[in-house]
Amino acid sequence: MKCPVCHFEDTKVVDSRMSGDGFLIRRRRECLKCGFRFSTHEEMEILDLTVIKKDDRKESYDREKIVIGLRKALEKRNCDEEKFKKLVYCIERDLQVLNRDEVSSVEIGEIVMKNLKKIDKVAYVRYASVYQSFEGLEEFSEELEKLLKNKKNK
Numbered sequence: 001m002k003c004p005v006c007h008f009e010d011t012k013v014v015d016s017r018m019s020g021d022g023f024l025i026r027r028r029r030e031c032l033k034c035g036f037r038f039s040t041h042e043e044m045e046i047l048d049l050t051v052i053k054k055d056d057r058k059e060s061y062d063r064e065k066i067v068i069g070l071r072k073a074l075e076k077r078n079c080d081e082e083k084f085k086k087l088v089y090c091i092e093r094d095l096q097v098l099n100r101d102e103v104s105s106v107e108i109g110e111i112v113m114k115n116l117k118k119i120d121k122v123a124y125v126r127y128a129s130v131y132q133s134f135e136g137l138e139e140f141s142e143e144l145e146k147l148l149k150n151k152k153n154k
Helices: 063-073 083-097 105-119 121-131 137-153
Strands: 011-017 025-029 037-043 050-052 059-060 101-103
Touching: 050 105, 063 083, 063 105, 063 121, 083 105, 101 105, 105 121, 121 137
Parallel strands: 050 101
Antiparallel strands: 011 025, 025 037, 050 059
């Protein structure tokens, strides 16, 4: 890690702290040349995951696609940035737990919906309506009935 002041390439870690429910690590660093102290943040990253699209095309996993879909679903909902980051990390953790090099976009969509359903039912229905290509009000109604039935059973 380069020092932001003198650009020396050797720093030492002075302190490490977990944040974001263990999904982020904040490290306090000190430059070994000039003594300047600064903080860095480390987060989990999914590497070498290939997504198999519905038309059998393959592409590299792109976190930004999940983020964009979630932001649309959660638009004007009560979800702060910390909660949003935790949601993304939970989705990516579930993807890594699969322990595979290739995952279908359908599986990713199911994982996103499972995690989204836990934090915001309205956002879940928004996401599901696009992801599952709802054609009309009947499909919305069926999904809402499932949510209401699950709520009554708890």
